[in-house]
Amino acid sequence: MxxxxxxxxxxxxxxxxxxxxxxxxxxxxxxxxxxxxxxxxxxxxxxxxxxxxxxxxxxxxxxxxxxxxxxxxxxxxxxxxxxxxxxxxxxxxxxxxxxxxxxxxxxxxxxxxxxxxxxxxxxxxxxxxxxxxxxxxxxxxxxxxxxxxxxxxxxxxxxxxxxxxxxxxxxxxxxxxxxxxxxxxxxxxxxxxxxxxxxxxxxxxxxxxxxxxxxxxxxxxxxGEVFGLVGNPVKQSKGILIHNDAFKKLEMNKVYVNFLVEDLSSFVKSFRKLIKGFSVTIPFKREIIKLIDGVDLTAGKIGAVNTVINENGKLIGYNTDVKGAINVIESKMKIKNKRVLMIGAGGVARAIGYGVKGKGGRLIILNRTVSRAKSLGNELKCEYGGLDKLNKIDKVDIIVNATSIGMVPKVNEMPLGKDKLRRIIKKGALVFDSVYNPRKTKLLKEAEKLGCNTADGYDMFINQADEQFKLFTGRRLI
Ligand SMILES: NC(=O)c1ccc[n+]([C@@H]2O[C@H](COP(=O)([O-])OP(=O)(O)OC[C@H]3O[C@@H](n4cnc5c(N)ncnc54)[C@H](OP(=O)(O)O)[C@@H]3O)[C@@H](O)[C@H]2O)c1
Missing domain, CATH: 3.20.20.70 (Aldolase class I)
Structure with missing residues (x-):
């Protein structure tokens, strides 16, 4: 009542x-x-x-x-x-x-x-x-x-x-x-x-x-079963709309709520017996690993978890970001043997980088902070450098923006200028932006003007949420 x-x-x-x-x-x-x-x-x-x-x-x-x-x-x-x-x-x-x-x-x-x-x-x-x-x-x-x-x-x-x-x-x-x-x-x-x-x-x-x-x-x-998003902040996420809507359509006795968490360790202790599973977002994707009972192969390799499921009392971590991003890229262009330039070396870059390497792409990582590019580059055994390298690199088949540049409120910013973009892309190249707010970023608009194929972060978000929903329920979201 x-x-x-x-x-x-x-x-x-x-x-x-x-x-x-x-x-x-x-x-x-x-x-x-x-x-x-x-x-x-x-x-x-x-x-x-x-x-x-x-x-x-x-x-x-x-x-x-x-x-x-x-x-x-x-x-x-x-x-x-x-x-x-x-x-x-x-x-x-x-x-x-x-x-x-x-x-x-x-x-x-x-x-x-x-x-x-x-x-x-x-x-x-x-x-x-x-x-x-x-x-x-x-x-x-x-x-x-x-x-x-x-x-x-x-x-x-x-x-x-x-x-x-x-x-x-x-x-x-x-x-x-x-x-x-x-x-x-x-x-x-x-x-x-x-x-x-x-x-x-x-x-x-x-x-x-x-x-x-x-x-x-x-x-x-x-x-019913309780699921949720664990992060800080959480208000920006569309997860509560997507998962609850799907639970409703499929008439499932399940609910999804936002957990705004400050102390992750204490949250896991308090809630592990009360909830069936949860999504993990910034800044906890790595920290969660040491607090749960196991991780699957992909999450273990990447060292980041975005989904946790309570499996018979044991908390097991998964990573659906990789599949989410790779599914979207491959729906437009096969990655194998392609030259892929990824700008960014944070959490999302890490997942996409592992996915690209796993699919046989030739990856180049450029990042504002060179030490982070170096660390991820060494881990993935690929070329890396600072953003100044944008002036020198050869043409690429796929460009990935794995930074937050272009996200609201700074919607007029791009991770690389128009001229550099024109110079770097091969004919028919694919530009993928992981930013999903807005869906069509300035980078994607400029890429379209140059005749590129594009893929957006919203599709990545929905794809990773679909993989998550499958782990939550065994059913598909889309
Ligand atoms: N589509 C999806 O499902 C999905 C899911 C999660 C996130 N995302 C998007 O991915 C973005 C990155 O998330 P994350 O988790 O990887 O964050 P993160 O770990 O904090 O990494 C942020 C990355 O952006 C770079 N960066 C930030 N501001 C910059 C600037 N002004 N100039 C140059 N580089 C800048 C950082 O470079 P430094 O290393 O130099 O700081 C770092 O490489 C988010 O903002 C979001 O838009 C999408």
């Missing part, structure tokens, strides 16, 4: 938001502490969907300083008026909570614990146990995420509650808690919260109901 909180400051506005939210939410949370001219009777009389009535003090993250006795009266009134749920803070104390539970009638009582500073697993478990003893209908535990790993604490707690047959709402607050807001329902949370629309969030990290339902299919299944 998805609950949409209504945090309007006036009853009229709350009624309007409630009507709007009822179109997409399963439950409406009425935050009484936010409403200055509170008309509880009219709000409950006009409800279309079940409501959770709650009122919080400032110390509990609420907006007004209503006294405790007044807050309890409001909760009792909501029970009298037949609200489906009331939510009270654990800090109210056992006696007062027990009294509310004793008069609840058909109303279900949620007892909540919030920690606005951080997530401490021991403390969270202790609070869960204490609230459990009060026998409420639903337990709610929410804490602030200071790191991505805090989300795993909540997902583990949800697993425990599921085993014990308890209804629990558990997730993390804050930007770093976004993942648990998405995943909690898959792990059995009674519900998760979402904003009515973008811009109407009542807490940081809260996603809008359209995204939770449309992109992540929150209400469609539970106990």
């Amino acid at each position: 998805i609950a949409v909180p209504i945090a309007a400051s006036m009853t009229k506005e709350a009624l309007k938001d409630m009507k709007e939210a009822s179109k997409s939410a399963d439950v409406i949370e009425l935050r009484l502490d936010c409403i200055k001219d509170l008309g509880l009777e009219i709000l409950l009389a006009k409800r279309i969907k079940p409501v959770i009535v709650t009122t919080r003090s400032k110390a509990e993250g609420g907006r007004s300083n209503i006294s405790e006795s007044r807050r309890i009266k409001l909760i009792e009134k909501a029970i009298d008026l037949g609200a489906e749920f009331v939510d009270v803070e654990f800090s109210l104390g056992s006696e007062k909570i027990k009294r509310i539970i004793s008069i609840r009638g058909k109303t279900k009582v949620i007892v909540s614990y919030h920690n606005f500073k951080g997530t401490d697993e021991k403390e969270i478990i202790a609070k869960y146990e204490k609230i459990k003893r009060l026998k409420p209908n639903v337990i709610k535990i929410v804490s602030f995420a200071n790191s991505i790993d805090d989300n795993a604490v909540m997902l583990r707690l949800l697993k425990t509650a599921k085993k014990e047959g308890k209804d629990l709402i558990a997730f993390c607050m804050g930007e770093k808690g976004e993942v648990s807001r998405i995943l909690c329902n898959f792990f059995g949370s009674f519900l998760t919260f979402a904003s009515l629309c973008k811009g109407k969030e009542s807490a940081p990290g809260q996603l809008d109901v359209k995204t939770l339902k449309g992109l992540y299919r929150i209400n469609e299944f539970r106990n």
Whole structure:
């Protein structure tokens, strides 16, 4: 279920938001502490969907300083008026909570614990146990995420509650808690919260109901397999759109989320038992190797992993960048015996370089930092040098841009000038740009003007994602 909180400051506005939210939410949370001219009777009389009535003090993250006795009266009134749920803070104390539970009638009582500073697993478990003893209908535990790993604490707690047959709402607050807001329902949370629309969030990290339902299919299944992208940054990636869309089309109970990771080692420890697989991006493609249990032949040779799968409890690394790039190049021109100039000597260059050599291409690596070109050149046993060599090299069949030059926002830049490009290319040459944002880079536009065949980074991205999807699911993306 998805609950949409209504945090309007006036009853009229709350009624309007409630009507709007009822179109997409399963439950409406009425935050009484936010409403200055509170008309509880009219709000409950006009409800279309079940409501959770709650009122919080400032110390509990609420907006007004209503006294405790007044807050309890409001909760009792909501029970009298037949609200489906009331939510009270654990800090109210056992006696007062027990009294509310004793008069609840058909109303279900949620007892909540919030920690606005951080997530401490021991403390969270202790609070869960204490609230459990009060026998409420639903337990709610929410804490602030200071790191991505805090989300795993909540997902583990949800697993425990599921085993014990308890209804629990558990997730993390804050930007770093976004993942648990998405995943909690898959792990059995009674519900998760979402904003009515973008811009109407009542807490940081809260996603809008359209995204939770449309992109992540929150209400469609539970106990599915979780995949994701591990990197820093991750926002730019199109993986969540591509993989989730394919899961949806193929009606698979799987979801893909972004994991913005700071400490890779601690992430792997926290999540290895919770997720089925993940994509790896900048800056972790090499660092991940020492944290997993094995790598396949290609990833081992390259020394870079972009996909990890949990195979019977063992994390195994793969590299789909190589196939992704080589498939795209070879769809336009066979590499064997061709002279291939690659500009760049970073992570992507490494994968493409191995692929080109594997296919029998004659590779030349030029890079701004000569020492990096030398190191990769020696490893791949090929010609290498600095960018000044662009003035001297013989004509080539294929040019590969494996640098970030030409990527947004600097879309007018090229890894080599027009004149150099004209001088270097053989007739009918292929120019491949690994940059995919924008899809048609300045380099590709100029290459087209010179009559070259071109291939773009978006196709490489889709190809590597397709290989990844095959590892995730055994099925093809495209
Ligand atoms: N299509 C796909 O699926 C896909 C996937 C991942 C990445 N990419 C693209 O590949 C690019 C490189 O990614 P990466 O992982 O290889 O990054 P990386 O490891 O950081 O390497 C960056 C490369 O770009 C060079 N470079 C950066 N700015 C430069 C400049 N102003 N002038 C000259 N050279 C410059 C660097 O040269 P130095 O060694 O001198 O710093 C290095 O060779 C990304 O920006 C992205 O556009 C595409």
